[in-house]
Amino acid sequence: MIRRVFIYGDDIDTDRIIAGKYTKTLDPSELAKHAFEDLDPTFCQLVQPGAIVVCGSNFGCGSSREQAAVAIKAAGVAVVIARSFARIFFRNAINIGLPVLEIPGHSIAADSMLDFNLGDGTVSDYRYDRQYRVEPLPPFLRAIITAGGLVPYMRKHEGYR
Numbered sequence: 001m002i003r004r005v006f007i008y009g010d011d012i013d014t015d016r017i018i019a020g021k022y023t024k025t026l027d028p029s030e031l032a033k034h035a036f037e038d039l040d041p042t043f044c045q046l047v048q049p050g051a052i053v054v055c056g057s058n059f060g061c062g063s064s065r066e067q068a069a070v071a072i073k074a075a076g077v078a079v080v081i082a083r084s085f086a087r088i089f090f091r092n093a094i095n096i097g098l099p100v101l102e103i104p105g106h107s108i109a110a111d112s113m114l115d116f117n118l119g120d121g122t123v124s125d126y127r128y129d130r131q132y133r134v135e136p137l138p139p140f141l142r143a144i145i146t147a148g149g150l151v152p153y154m155r156k157h158e159g160y161r
């Protein structure tokens with residue numbers, strides 16, 4: 001499946017992903033309505049299920065708010081690709097079931113036509129005939145993502161209630 005790509009730069013902090021004034025709710029659909037609002041006012045109008053967000057370095061820096069990853073996932077984003085992630089954002093994304101891939105040297109453009117495979121760690125750019133390979137996420141992290149996040153994974157595998 002070829003997916004729409006949204007490109008953003010370096011050092012996109014969690015306040016630019018979801019402004020603090022919206023973090024009083026935990027409702028994913030409400031958070032999704034305001035994803036990237038201050039950074040890209042057109043994002044919520046243009047995003048469709050399966051979209052890909054591509055960023056530079058240090059994506060998700062700033063606060064440790066989980067709502068940033070929740071807003072992105074609830075908006076329909078299938079994966080976030082960045083040259084690097086703030087570690088807390090990376091872990092929050094996995095915990096809520098949002099796939100993330102680090103591709104340090106990517107040259108993905110706004111008009112790229114992308115697809116990805118978490119299992120083998122590939123991202124294909126069909127417009128520019130490029131393929132990026134990264135170390136695939138470990139199986140247990142892919143299992144958490146597939147389950148929809150850490151809580152659903154624990155309910156399924158450990159009897160967590």
